[in-house]
Amino acid sequence: MTKRVALAFSGGLDTTVCVPVLEEEYGYDEVIGVTVDVGQPAEEFEEARETAEALDLEHHVVEAKEEFVDLCFDAVRANADYQGYPLGTALARPVIAKAILRVAQEEGCDGIAHGCTGKGNDQLRFEAVWRASDLEVIAPVREMGMTRDWEIEYAAERNLPVQAGNEGTWSIDTNLWSRSIEGGDLEEPDYVPGEEIYNWTTAPSGETEEIEIEFENGYPVALNGEAKDPIELTEELNELAGSYGVGRTDMMEDRMLGLKVRENYEHPAATTLLNAHEGLEALVLTKEERDFKRQVDDEWSQKGYEGLVDGPLVAALEGFIEETQTKVTGSVTIRFEGGQARVVGRDSDYAVYSADAASFNTETVGKITQEDATGVAKYHGYQDRIAAQAKKAAEAKKQVSTDGGDEE
Ligand code: ARG
Numbered sequence: 001m002t003k004r005v006a007l008a009f010s011g012g013l014d015t016t017v018c019v020p021v022l023e024e025e026y027g028y029d030e031v032i033g034v035t036v037d038v039g040q041p042a043e044e045f046e047e048a049r050e051t052a053e054a055l056d057l058e059h060h061v062v063e064a065k066e067e068f069v070d071l072c073f074d075a076v077r078a079n080a081d082y083q084g085y086p087l088g089t090a091l092a093r094p095v096i097a098k099a100i101l102r103v104a105q106e107e108g109c110d111g112i113a114h115g116c117t118g119k120g121n122d123q124l125r126f127e128a129v130w131r132a133s134d135l136e137v138i139a140p141v142r143e144m145g146m147t148r149d150w151e152i153e154y155a156a157e158r159n160l161p162v163q164a165g166n167e168g169t170w171s172i173d174t175n176l177w178s179r180s181i182e183g184g185d186l187e188e189p190d191y192v193p194g195e196e197i198y199n200w201t202t203a204p205s206g207e208t209e210e211i212e213i214e215f216e217n218g219y220p221v222a223l224n225g226e227a228k229d230p231i232e233l234t235e236e237l238n239e240l241a242g243s244y245g246v247g248r249t250d251m252m253e254d255r256m257l258g259l260k261v262r263e264n265y266e267h268p269a270a271t272t273l274l275n276a277h278e279g280l281e282a283l284v285l286t287k288e289e290r291d292f293k294r295q296v297d298d299e300w301s302q303k304g305y306e307g308l309v310d311g312p313l314v315a316a317l318e319g320f321i322e323e324t325q326t327k328v329t330g331s332v333t334i335r336f337e338g339g340q341a342r343v344v345g346r347d348s349d350y351a352v353y354s355a356d357a358a359s360f361n362t363e364t365v366g367k368i369t370q371e372d373a374t375g376v377a378k379y380h381g382y383q384d385r386i387a388a389q390a391k392k393a394a395e396a397k398k399q400v401s402t403d404g405g406d407e408e
Contacts, residue, residue, distance in 0.1 A: 002029040005111035005138065006104035008096065008126065009033030009059065010044065011051035013162050014115035014141055017151045019055050020158060021140045022113060033059045034103045036096040038068040039176030039231075054161035062099045065176060068092055069230040071309065072177045072270070074318070076277050077218040077325050078300035079293075084251050085263065086270035088178025093125035093307045101133055111136040118142035121256050125307025170197065176234050178267035189252060189262045200238055200266040204245035204339040211240070213276045213332050218325030220273050234269045241268035244336035256306060272341040276332040279343030284327040284350040296320050 005028040009015045015033070022028045033055075035048045045061060052059035071091050080087055104112045112135045116123040123139055130137050140146070146154075155162045171183040179200050185191045195203060214222035223233055241247060247268035253261050281290065296317050303314050330348025334341050357365045364370065 003027065003111070004030040004032060004107060004109045005113055005136075006032045006034050006100055006107065006109045007112075008100050008114040009035050009048060009052065009057070010115075011035075011048035012115075013148070013151050013155065014117075014146075016051055016055065016160050016162055017146070017154055018113060018115045018140045019057055020160070021144070022111075022138065025140065025144065026111070026113075026138060028111060031057060032103065032107055032109065033057045034062060034100045035059070036062045036064050036099040038092045038095060039065050039235075040174050044174070051161050060103050062103060064095050064099045065231055067099075068095045069176055069234055071095060072234070073219050073230055074309075075177075075300075075304060076220065076270075076273050077321050077328075078304075078317070079274060079278050079281070079297045080301040080304050081274065082301050082305040083253055084249055085253065085265055086178060086267045086274060087301070087304045088175055088265070088267060088270065089173050089180050090121065090125065090305045090307060091177060091309070092175045093122055094129055094309055097126045097129035097307075101130055101135075104135055105133070109135060111138050113138035113140060115141050118145075119255075119257065119259060121305070121307070124256055128307050129310075176231065176238075177270050178265050181264040181266075182261070186262060186264055191262075193250070193264060197264060198248065198266055200242045200268060201245050201248055202243055204337075206338075207244070208335055208337040209240075209244065210333055210335045210344065211272075213273065213334060215277065215280055215331070216329050218277065218321075218328035220276070234273075237269035237272050239268075241272045241336055241341055242266070244268075244341075245339040246336055246341045247271035248339065268341075272334055272336075275341050275343055276334050277328070279332045279334075279346050280328055280330055280348060281324075283346045284330065284348050284352060285324060286352055289324055293320070293324055 005022050005026070007015060007018055007022065019031050019033070022031050033048070033052050035045065037045070048061070049059065051057075068091070072088075075087060075091060082090065101112065112130050112133070114123065114126045116126065116139060118139070118141075123142060127137055127139075152162075154160075169184045170181045170186060173180040181197050186193060186197065212224050213220055214225075220230070220233055222228055223236060228236065247266055247270060249263075249265040249267070251263055251265075253263045255261055281293070285293065300314060300317050300321070303309055303311060303317075308314065327348075327350035329350060330346065332343055332347075333345035335344045356362050
């Protein structure tokens with residue numbers, strides 16, 4: 001019987017090399033390349049298609065943009081970021097992994113493979129999904145300890161269709177939610193990148209613009225009064241906020257295996273929507289809800305980073321999130337200014353806010369008079385004052401006993 005394997009295929013050097021390797025080293029008769037659409041630019045599909053054709057590889061392109069953007073919008077409800085990075089690559093991986101697994105199963109494959117190295121997070125995120133199946137999971141780059149130089153030589157020897165410019169200076173990973181730039185000079189934490197690494201954002205010019213984003217149950221639904229579906233909204237905001245230089249991150253990232261890596265990201269829409277969402281939550285949630293939700297959000301983000309959004313913990317966290325989001329309906333005004341997407345206004349019927357109560361111009365808070373706060377003020381900091389007194393007294397006592405001890 002012919003042995004078939006489905007390969008996560010981008011047409012880049014790693015996955016191109018994997019095609020003959022899966023046949024020659026792993027004994028597969030047929031390799032199926034699968035490229036999953038999570039909003040990469042058109043050139044990437046072009047590259048994948050051309051390379052697949054040149055390799056005579058059966059190639060499937062699978063649509064998953066909607067599934068992906070829905071997950072990104074769940075991430076907005078969880079105010080999700082990992083060490084400041086809005087999780088674009090991380091959230092895309094389980095979506096991609098599931099899409100490839102579906103193809104592998106439909107096509108009667110025996111194995112499923114990726115071209116990730118043994119150093120990064122993506123191997124873990126892919127395999128967390130795939131190992132639930134009984135397919136053979138194969139990671140040729142990791143298992144054969146391939147280096148870039150070895151791959152280049154191997155490709156040259158076999159005349160594999162890797163274009164010279166294929167890999168460029170950096171390793172880029174793009175989807176609807178973020179563009180990640182790593183490798184090359186950028187590996188050095190002290191290397192200051194120039195404008196050339198950016199593609200989605202232009203350096204802030206000093207110009208500003210205000211926009212209004214509407215939310216329903218924590219989901220962004222409209223821009224400047226016009227209803228938008230999630231893909232449209234994200235694409236438009238990437239353009240617009242990107243033109244004001246919003247959403248650049250340059251960070252040291254602690255990967256799952258423990259490696260600390262320098263990473264650069266662009267994510268204009270994600271930054272705008274996350275800021276707006278948090279701004280609206282600040283108006284409609286109580287302090288207690290906000291304090292507790294921060295912990296829930298942190299857990300969600302951690303699982304999002306690990307590619308484990310389909311696990312039971314996330315489902316349970318989302319139970320809490322769902323309950324809080326029933327009030328996150330309203331609108332937020334964002335000003336793009338100096339590379340920031342700053343909340344400058346918010347409005348909701350669910351506001352836990354009374355202008356009358358907080359105002360300097362009214363004497364009472366409903367039926368509560370200002371005098372009523374006197375008792376509270378008397379108690380406030382009570383333990384601190386007792387602690388200070390006790391410390392002073394204890395030290396004086398210690399002093400007396402040591403002085404006394406000296407005399408003897
Ligand atoms: N380090 C990030 C993550 O694990 C992004 C990796 C993106 N990959 C790339 N080749 N640029 O989520």
